[in-house]
Amino acid sequence: MTYLMQLVIILLLTKLGAHVSNLLKLPSVIGELLIGVLAGPAVFHLLTPTTFIQYFSEFGVIILMFIAGLEGDLNLLMRYWRPALTVATLGVIFPTASAAALCIFVFNFQWTTAIFIGLVLSATSVSISVQVLKEMHRLNSREGAIILGAAVADDIMCVILLGICVGLFGSGSAASNQSLPLMLITKLLFFVVMFALGKWFVPRFLQFFSKLTASENETTAALILCFGFAALAVALGMSDVLGAYFAGLAISETNFKEKLALKIEPIGYAVFIPVFFVSIGLNISFAGMQHDLIFITSLIIIAVLGKQIGGALGARLFHLDWSAANIVGAGMISRGEMALVVANVALSTHLIDQNHYTAMIVVTVVTTIIAPFILKIFIQQSDNQQVNSMKLNEVKQ
Template identity: 75%
Template sequence: MSYIWQLVIILVLTKLGAHLSNKLNFPSVIGELLVGVLAGPAVLHLLAPGTFINYFSEMGVIILMFIAGLEGNLGLLMKYWKPALTVATLGVIFPTVSAALLCAVGFGFAWSTAIFIGLILSATSVSITVQVLKEMHRMNSREGAIILGAAVADDIMCVILLGICVSLFGTGNAAQSQSLWALILPKLGFFILMFVLGKWAVPKFLSLFDKLNASENLTTAAIILCFSFAGLAVALGMSDVLGAYFAGLAISETTYKDALALKVEPIGYSVFIPVFFVSVGLNITFDNLQKDFVFIALLILIAILGKQVGGAIGGKMFGLDWAAANVVGAGMVSRGEMALVVSNVALGAHLIDQNHYTAMIVVTVITTLVAPLILKFFIQRTNTSSANSQKTMKVNEVKS
């Protein structure tokens, strides 16, 4: 099938899927993710992962995280950096240790393989979470700021741990001996570069493009910054979505923020972002699922509970009530591109075989499918809790 018809099918089905999800009171992203499962190799075989879908989906997730940064609040992120770091740390420890113990003790895996499988489950992707937070108007809430901050810290921890594990245990092309400083310094350089460019270069770049006599100057400038920051992130060993997020965050501190948000969102949500959501579902197949069913089911349980419990405890440690703390935990449940990256590295370093690689892809995709439902459930609980508190306050005022 030509790429043109693939795009037509994706755009039609994702809008129908989002419509049905909203009608059933589910997050719209659930419908779009399920389109990938139903139209993909798992069921109807209308679509399959390929070069076109891979490239479009990569651009989609980059633009999605750029929009998240554009609508972000840097002051709020800085205010909650301590709980964010704690949530990220516990969110890495809980699933990594639990999965490693399950694999080594329960299924007899070598400890090197067990640790790597645990590391795959430690990676958070907030691309899906961002969509739910936007739909439920929680992007700039206290919980939203902690989730986004924790996702940044989680990304750094995962990349560093990945490099350490590959250098210690790997035997393939992916295993290259590196010192710890060689792993850490590029990441530190990334944050310094993002800060310098974001504070001084981004406003000047936008101002310069604003003076050009051409159509959609500022929109083009924003897209250039989005992909440039993403490219710089990859060059320094970080996730491209992290670079795009920082580009959006830098623009959010300028006077161009509102105008650009109105321009960039239609570009992302009309074409690129739907392809990204569908691509997640396309990775699901039901081949050999029965053989590894118990193993996959237990890993899914650990993947969900590890992040949920770790994130909730981290939030509670910094004064959140349990309702809000559970929102933070649920926001860390989703996996995505980072888990897929770690899985590919583990396969290349001969630390997992093809069967376990497929199992980890299934765990990643199913966890990502379930995450929006969990997040919405806990957000609705906080809304109910808040409403009940207000009612109680009004009753007490009337009595007094």
């Protein structure tokens, strides 16, 4: 099948899937994720993961997180940095420790392998959660700020723990040639560079482009910043989506915010972002899963509960009520690119074999598909509690 036909099928099916989701009062992202499962190798074999889909999906997730930053509130993020850090820490400890214990005491893995499997479950990717929060008007809420802040801290913790584990246990891999101190320095440098560019370079860059006579100057400037920050983040050892998010956040502090949000969203949601959602489902395959079904099911349960409980408890420590804390926990469930990186490193260092590598990919994809369902449930519960509380106050008055 040609790449053009692949794109036609993806765009057609994702819009139909999103429509059905909305009719069922579900976030549209759920329909788009399930289209990937149904159209992919798991069910109808209409589509398979290809290089074209991979590249388009990478553009999609970068633009999605750029839009999240563009619509973000830097002051809100700074206000909740402490609960975000606590949520990230507990959200790493709970699933990692639980998965490692399960692998050692139930499935008799070597403890080095068990630790790496635990690390795969420690990494959060909030790209899917961002879409749900955006659709349900919670992106710029207290819970949304904590989730986004925790995702940044979570990513850094995972990278650091990965470097330590590869240095101590790995063999036969070029995955990590940096020493741990150098890795820590590059992570710190990432934040310094992002802050400096965001504060002093981004506003001047946009002002310069706004004075040019070519068409769509400011939109092009925004995309240059989006992809430039993403590339810089990768060069400094961080996820490209974090770079894109910080680029959007920097623009959100300028006078160009509203205008650029109206320009960038159609570009992302018309083409690139649907391909990203479908690509997640395309990675699901049920072939050979019956041999590891108990193992995979156990890890999925731990992956979901570990993040849910760890995130919710972290939020509760800062006096959020249980409904808000559960939203935070659910927002941390989704896994993504960092989990795949850890799994690849574990495979290349011979700490897991191909069968268990496949199992980890399945766990990563399934938890990502489950996450928006759980997040929607907790957001609806919170909304219902607020409505009931307002009605109760009216009665009392």
